[in-house]
Amino acid sequence: MNIVVNGQPVTTQAASLSDLLAEHGYGTAKVATAVNGTLAPASMRHEQEIVDGDQIEIVAPMQGG
Amino acid sequence: MKFYDEEISSRFLIGTALYPSPAIMLEAIKASRAEIVTVSLRRESGTEQAGQNFWSFIKDTGAKVLPNTAGCKSVKEAITTAHMAREIFETPWVKLEVIGEDDSLQPDVFGLVEAARILTEDGFQVFPYTTEDLVVAEKLIAAGCEILMPWGAPIGSGRGLNNIYGLRSLRAHFPNIPLIVDAGIGLPSHAVAAMELGYDAVLLNTAVAKAGDPVLMATAFALAIESGLQCYQADPIEKRDMAAPSTPVAGLPFWNQDHA
Numbered sequence: 556m557n558i559v560v561n562g563q564p565v566t567t568q569a570a571s572l573s574d575l576l577a578e579h580g581y582g583t584a585k586v587a588t589a590v591n592g593t594l595a596p597a598s599m600r601h602e603q604e605i606v607d608g609d610q611i612e613i614v615a616p617m618q619g620g
Numbered sequence: 621m622k623f624y625d626e627e628i629s630s631r632f633l634i635g636t637a638l639y640p641s642p643a644i645m646l647e648a649i650k651a652s653r654a655e656i657v658t659v660s661l662r663r664e665s666g667t668e669q670a671g672q673n674f675w676s677f678i679k680d681t682g683a684k685v686l687p688n689t690a691g692c693k694s695v696k697e698a699i700t701t702a703h704m705a706r707e708i709f710e711t712p713w714v715k716l717e718v719i720g721e722d723d724s725l726q727p728d729v730f731g732l733v734e735a736a737r738i739l740t741e742d743g744f745q746v747f748p749y750t751t752e753d754l755v756v757a758e759k760l761i762a763a764g765c766e767i768l769m770p771w772g773a774p775i776g777s778g779r780g781l782n783n784i785y786g787l788r789s790l791r792a793h794f795p796n797i798p799l800i801v802d803a804g805i806g807l808p809s810h811a812v813a814a815m816e817l818g819y820d821a822v823l824l825n826t827a828v829a830k831a832g833d834p835v836l837m838a839t840a841f842a843l844a845i846e847s848g849l850q851c852y853q854a855d856p857i858e859k860r861d862m863a864a865p866s867t868p869v870a871g872l873p874f875w876n877q878d879h880a
Binding site for chain 1: 635636637638639645658659660661662663664665666667669670671672674675678687688690696697700703704705707708709775776803824825826
């Protein structure tokens, strides 16, 4: 299926958000995730299904003012 | 003083962006003696994981983090960013920015008030980046904000306090709400001016990070903010138009009534 991850088109077979993170090499990185503009809590990533057309955001701490 | 339920002693809040290197950032934070640093969220690549290094640097400082929603242009973006920040930084604090105009990065105060209300109801402790507008300030407080962060001037402009009258009015109207000048500060004298108005703290980033010597500039700002605070606490004199001799006149040599 085709989804968008951090603004980039991605083809994936990942069934869940946690599978997607593993597939893209995030490992144990401290990240927060949103699916279609809504927070997908870390505790729910196993249950969070990925479907065609989903817009995923994966973010981490960064410098800010 | 308290920011929400946290006791704070340093009146200097400092940003973590734009430094020449992480090492200089850490030295500048140390020199600033700030207890609170602002941070943000950005898209993370699974292969590079740049955010992980940054986070380990910040944790080492021991500072409290104030995550921002920089770059958000809608209520929904700001709310989702705040939710992600709360999860990742494990704090209810959020520096709420809803930007309404690209050239000035002026807050969209309508969206700001709405987002502040929604986030407060959801348990956040909101630090709203706002203008000096009194009515907006009242609505933010009604929405649940217990702190206000009016701009001095547009972010990164270094112009100082564009509307001293407005900032003074805000202080007078809200004597018991912590007020932090956030953005637009360029020089330590601007920070002194903010503190002399009775502001509780100053938040800045660019003026330190982009200085030729960020560590020295962080020290300069720390001194300035402390100086301005002590000035306000010491109750300065009023301005007057005419001279008033500081040396007692009566009894001076050659003095007589005709001089009086």
